[in-house]
Amino acid sequence: MAEMAVGKSKPKVNVFDSEEDLSVSLAKYTADLSEHFAKDRGAFTVVLSGGYLIDCLRKLVEPPYLETVDWRKWHVFWVDERVVPKDHADSNYKLAYDGFLSKVPIPSGQVYAINDALSAEGAADDYETCLKHLVDNGVIRLSTVTGFPKFDLQLLGMGPDGHVASLFPGHPLVHENKKWVTYIKDSPKPPPERITYTLPVINSSAYIALVICGTKEAPAVQRALGDGSELDPLPVQMVSPEDAMAWFLDKDAASMI
Numbered sequence: 627m628a629e630m631a632v633g634k635s636k637p638k639v640n641v642f643d644s645e646e647d648l649s650v651s652l653a654k655y656t657a658d659l660s661e662h663f664a665k666d667r668g669a670f671t672v673v674l675s676g677g678y679l680i681d682c683l684r685k686l687v688e689p690p691y692l693e694t695v696d697w698r699k700w701h702v703f704w705v706d707e708r709v710v711p712k713d714h715a716d717s718n719y720k721l722a723y724d725g726f727l728s729k730v731p732i733p734s735g736q737v738y739a740i741n742d743a744l745s746a747e748g749a750a751d752d753y754e755t756c757l758k759h760l761v762d763n764g765v766i767r768l769s770t771v772t773g774f775p776k777f778d779l780q781l782l783g784m785g786p787d788g789h790v791a792s793l794f795p796g797h798p799l800v801h802e803n804k805k806w807v808t809y810i811k812d813s814p815k816p817p818p819e820r821i822t823y824t825l826p827v828i829n830s831s832a833y834i835a836l837v838i839c840g841t842k843e844a845p846a847v848q849r850a851l852g853d854g855s856e857l858d859p860l861p862v863q864m865v866s867p868e869d870a871m872a873w874f875l876d877k878d879a880a881s882m883i
């Protein structure tokens with residue numbers, strides 16, 4: 627069983643020789659948290675990102691976890707989504723469905739995809755309204771510290787520029803501190819229109835796993851795990867959940883630390 631943190635603790639940095647080893651460890655970490663929250667509160671709220679993360683969840687859809695995880699307790703959300711149809715190659719929902727959700731028995735009503743019939747602004751408002759309903763009915767907790775929703779686990783990736791979710795370095799969205807979900811129409815990484823959780827929502831979560839593979843990401847990882855003295859931190863440097871943060875790095879991503 628993973629150690630369950632009480633209060634904010636120092637981030638744990640895990641470095642693996644191979645992506646295969648990383649995937650094995652990430653599966654155990656996620657399954658342990660699933661067991662903890664399913665017993666503790668009868669629900670496990672999990673936030674996915676897009677990108678490479680989904681591939682790193684491959685061991686979670688295999689035995690023993692396929693049988694031992696209580697998938698009926700899972701509620702699945704996206705930290706960001708591209709404003710494209712759900713069957714589009716750029717859709718984070720499609721990526722997660724094809725690589726993860728289609729392989730595990732999570733009830734379909736507990737998978738909260740964006741409404742792909744709406745504009746970016748409409749989809750962000752609609753997603754925030756959906757989260758508010760789930761707070762009202764007790765599926766999602768509210769942080770007593772920040773008043774923002776407190777997800778049990780957010781599984782995040784990071785781009786080579788240090789972006790997390792769709793919060794990009796130097797973009798004003800990084801400083802949004804009122805909304806839960808917002809939108810961007812000029813994303814520097816295509817596609818340009820996306821919705822994203824704001825930093826306060828990311829940081830109000832109980833646990834965050836930052837999952838990063840590859841040499842292109844190594845400079846941003848080095849900066850993020852440095853002394854944090856920069857005046858203009860990267861979005862990844864601003865990530866700090868309420869209870870515990872764990873880094874899952876392959877040896878290429880960790881090559882400069």
Ligand SMILES: O=C1O[C@H](COP(=O)(O)O)[C@@H](O)[C@H](O)[C@H]1O
Binds near residue numbers: 679708783784
């Ligand atoms: O555009 C996005 O990029 C980040 C990082 O993706 P990766 O392929 O470099 O792992 C991802 O976390 C985010 O969800 C996605 O929309």
